[in-house]
Amino acid sequence: MALGDSSAAAYIHMVQHLIERCLLFGMSMEECVDALSKHANIGPIITSTVWKGLEKENKEFFKSYGQWRETRN
Template sequence: MGDSSSASYIHMVHHLIEKCLIFRMSKEECMEALSKHANIKPVITSTVWNELEKENKEFFEEYAQSRSKDDRMS
């Protein structure tokens, strides 16, 4: 894979993770969904997710808190 195709692949994974976030999935659920439906290895999804967490720390902290509130309400 060349640099541009690697970058576009990572960008695609990033976009798919954002879709998972809209559906309020956990990291593990997202990894499973992308593996099953988009044939993306869980380690790739995990790596991109971790990078997104580093870049958007506050968002992911709030996301985790709101997901745990949802879990308590159900």
């Protein structure tokens, strides 16, 4: 594995961690993208791509999360 691969993986892992924190605050994908862009200087395309990857790997969680967000609003 090249050095660039390791740092790219670490960056993606950091974005994933920040998205998980957004989930703890009950944020939508759009709110999370805005927050990470504003507060962590992470490009919206990166956040949305990682978010969508998490959704793909954790379908049941995001289904429940979406239902929970609907009921709390």
